[in-house]
Amino acid sequence: MSPLLDPFALDLERPLSTADGTIEERRGFLVGVEQSLVGECVRGVGEATPLLGWTESLDACEAALRDPPEAWQRVDADPEERSSTPAARHGYRLAVLDAESRDQNCPLAALLAERGDFPKPAESVPVNATVGDGDVEETAAAAREAVDSGFETVKLKVGVRSVEADIDRVRAVREAVDAAIRVDANGTWDWQTAEEAVDAFASLDVEHVEQPLPADSLAGLADLCGRGVDIAVDESVGERGIDAVLDAGAADVAVLKPMALGGPDVAIDAARRLTDAGVDPVVTTTIDGAVARAGAVHVAAAIPDVRACGVATGDLLASDLGPDLVPVVDGRITVPDGLGNVGAAFDDRLWD
The missing domain is CATH 3.20.20.120 (Enolase-like C-terminal domain)
Incomplete structure (x- = not known):
């Protein structure tokens, strides 16, 4: 299922010098999914914002989001071994987990704590x-x-x-x-x-x-x-x-x-x-x-x-x-x- 995408560009307050070059803006995508959970359609929103030197390129990120693996759609999906498009996966998975925690009437932190077998999350x-x-x-x-x-x-x-x-x-x-x-x-x-x-x-x-x-x-x-x-x-x-x-x-x-x-x-x-x-x-x-x-x-x-x-x-x-x-x-x-x-x-x- 391809998500809805809303491209964006965010200017930095001041250019940031890194080992991989100077960053002047952050470009990426808001990611929207609709999950059918318990017979009801629930929305979720994520963000995919690639960073030079740490993730894939913006073009590779968009391509992955346009044709995401089926496994990304499953709430309980196990991560594949070091995704080649981590920003895209982040955007899609954040959206899916957002939808799931909305459906469970809980904050995302509670869903993540349960996944990690951790106690109740901090406020x-x-x-x-x-x-x-x-x-x-x-x-x-x-x-x-x-x-x-x-x-x-x-x-x-x-x-x-x-x-x-x-x-x-x-x-x-x-x-x-x-x-x-x-x-x-x-x-x-x-x-x-x-x-x-x-x-x-x-x-x-x-x-x-x-x-x-x-x-x-x-x-x-x-x-x-x-x-x-x-x-x-x-x-x-x-x-x-x-x-x-x-x-x-x-x-x-x-x-x-x-x-x-x-x-x-x-x-x-x-x-x-x-x-x-x-x-x-x-x-x-x-x-x-x-x-x-x-x-x-x-x-x-x-x-x-x-x-x-x-x-x-x-x-x-x-x-x-x-x-x-x-x-x-x-x-x-x-x-x-x-x-x-x-x-x-x-x-x-x-x-x-």
């Missing part, structure tokens, strides 16, 4: 603020501003400057705020630099260091574990997969991006495997629109005692699909408590 989730690559004074000032606005966790981008400069930046933040500090190197360091950074950050009570080595350096990441600061992986999850990360013992924390993984169901299945292995899942977006962002919040809420998640990304967009239904208040996001993902808030974009 709100903690989120982190992201602090860019400024100098020492700029970094400390940005961290103070975030904490003053209610965030209890700040994540600093590192790896562009020298490791000595980054250590000074982290030390300045530690002296400026009483908050959990994370750093994200995006895989830019070599082993010697990563070792120096991790040892220094351990003494500064950093919560975790994200991707201190390139994605495929699983053995090196494993060697960095147990040095006094947790090691988190992000790009390694995307490039090597959860099983490879767990087999290598390469992480204390793993970042889950539902859009890049192929859907909220894949993300919650991964969270189950991670927690069973003693690795903490953290949920983040891929700078998505309002529908997928809300879906990521539901995923995070379904994971018990989840650490602060990177889903406070709506302010990176200059335009959005509609009102932000998961705004940040005092460093937390309240989970939408209506039916499904965000109820019928976006139905009129797809159905008259």
Whole structure:
């Protein structure tokens, strides 16, 4: 069954430089399905927003949505092995699961918690603020501003400057705020630099260091574990997969991006495997629109005692699909408590 598609383009507040190029807008599709459940037709809405370097192209995403596999339509479908079109699968599966949770008269988070055999989902989730690559004074000032606005966790981008400069930046933040500090190197360091950074950050009570080595350096990441600061992986999850990360013992924390993984169901299945292995899942977006962002919040809420998640990304967009239904208040996001993902808030974009 081909879904209804509504193409969109969302401008970013400011261009974002990445290893795969500069992002100025996010383009994708709202996805609408109608499921026949218990003799009744129920609507569901999803979002497919591909991201260069993490998912398929926009054209490949559209092609997959125009001719989706039959398995995507089943509510209890098991994910295929690392979908080649994860953004398309995410959009379709979010729509299907939205329809199912509407039919069950429950929020999406409750459906996902049941799938993962987790207890009742949380009513709100903690989120982190992201602090860019400024100098020492700029970094400390940005961290103070975030904490003053209610965030209890700040994540600093590192790896562009020298490791000595980054250590000074982290030390300045530690002296400026009483908050959990994370750093994200995006895989830019070599082993010697990563070792120096991790040892220094351990003494500064950093919560975790994200991707201190390139994605495929699983053995090196494993060697960095147990040095006094947790090691988190992000790009390694995307490039090597959860099983490879767990087999290598390469992480204390793993970042889950539902859009890049192929859907909220894949993300919650991964969270189950991670927690069973003693690795903490953290949920983040891929700078998505309002529908997928809300879906990521539901995923995070379904994971018990989840650490602060990177889903406070709506302010990176200059335009959005509609009102932000998961705004940040005092460093937390309240989970939408209506039916499904965000109820019928976006139905009129797809159905008259």
